[in-house]
Amino acid sequence: MIDLDIRQLQSFLVVAQELNITRASARLHLSQQTLSTQIQQLERALGVTLLVRTSRGVLLTPAGDELGRGGSAVISDLGALTDRVRAADRGRLGTLRVACCPYATALFATEVADAMEAAVPGLEVELTTVRTPPEERDLLLTGAVDAAFMWLPLGDNRFQHAVVRGDRRAVALPAGHRLAEQDAVTLADLADEPVLRPDIYLSEENLCHWLADPRPDGTAAPRGPRQATIEDCLLAVARGKGVWLAPEPLSRWIPASTVEWRPVKDADVSELALVWTGQTSQPLIARMIAEVRAVTGWAAETD
Template sequence: MPELDLRLLQSFLAVAEEGGITRASARLHLAQQAVSAQMRQLEHTLGVALLVRTSRGVLLTAAGRELATGGPAALEHVDRLVERVRGVARGESGKLRLACKPHATAEFALEVTEAIEARVPGVDIELTTASTLPEELTLLATGAVDAAFLWAPIGDPRLPYAPVRSDRRMVALAADHPLAGRRQVQLADLADEPVIRPAGPVAANVLAHWLAEPRPGGRLAKRGPAADRSEDHLLLVARGRGVWLAPEPISRYFPSPRVRWLPVTDAEPSTLVAVWTPESPSALVSRLIAEVRALTGWHDS
């Protein structure tokens, strides 16, 4: 079996595409004599004539046309093999088990998963859906998943995290609420509105974020009923039991004729973070963070 030098194949493809050694030499930044020597060496290795030299360049023989047709795929195959080998060396192989709330990640989860699996073919990303923060934290704590996407603060200082997206804050109001006709509101407009809050035991900083505290002048938010899932929050809003402050992606994921979503112009934005366990495959987590940030346009300040 002949030993095909990939550099010779790359040069041949340049000659075939350019239709001549002179133009190919300029493209490859090599001397014409060097490219001519490479073509003779390639023909000798394969034992066939690939080119017919003419006064206006070169013509491909039947064998040359066959090599020009199949050569790019061969190079791409080798490139992908090299990337897989390097990925294994970097630890970018194996399985990454990822938990995500659809309303938080619907705009990028599948795109990121497909991008990573395409660029690092040895990777298998397993997606698990969760509806609430406690569900995701439980999945992480029990080792059922390696990483998750949460809105900060996450309420568990033991877990490392990295920000990947910033979302402006919206408020959900009943469609017949007196403020529903506005285009936007401020926190002062919501001062007397009961705010629907997370159910169950929640860390103080997590609760403060979802209530948008402290308010202007240091005032605390009026506590409304508690709910666990996003759907339950929206049912309470639609029934006029309170308002719900939430990141903007939720407003796109849960449109409802009974609920009106408005931007809250002076509320701190919500930051979506990738969270992982200390036992997670660090190389895969790093690749995940990089891919999500590339998609969302996040830049560390």
């Protein structure tokens, strides 16, 4: 491949426009000797003669004429590429659409959106709220959003993810339940309690995590009846139909006067992740992961 010097090419294009070394050197703020040297170096690199001097200036050879026509396009394309590269570095890529369930992200979603827009000039972050993770999944798969905040595990290899937060688990108990007198409970305490299942789970793997199934001793978690929504699940808890395990932040945003929340000391931590597909801008995702972790305090090395 020929090693072309962009400055030499730019100088030649000015000469090709002016057809005069004196006028071209004045436009370029170069001495005539320096400009002539650049043209000679370009000719040596290409192995052709680009112009010939006359009493009135210079004339382009067929090779020079071809370079004059094609070189302008090269410089134009290079300038556009430079602009795109710099824009990508700043993240000027339009809009980043992010889906979230308010219960899971209410503590930080708007803060993250504001931080992204401040860190990436020209970017607009659109937050779309949905009620359940399956809705988030559908929006991702249809391309309606670029990313989503979702609880792991997903049990779906169509997505990529990065953990941005970890939360201990809590259990919703009926008011007056025998365990409500304790400050915290264990999974052994819940061994005989059927766990209710709102219709929000993405896969069997996802469901098993929320149920803490199997339990530490290898036994299966007792499965309670399915419920259409989280709200229906809490009503069923209040009526003594079972208990519900959830990440602790949800207990702060969906309280109920007839439900008692208690931390579960030995349940696995629930991890919240930023989730995306292969169609999403990777530089923007990388920047957003960093911004979310800065807000939540999650350490990347714990992934």
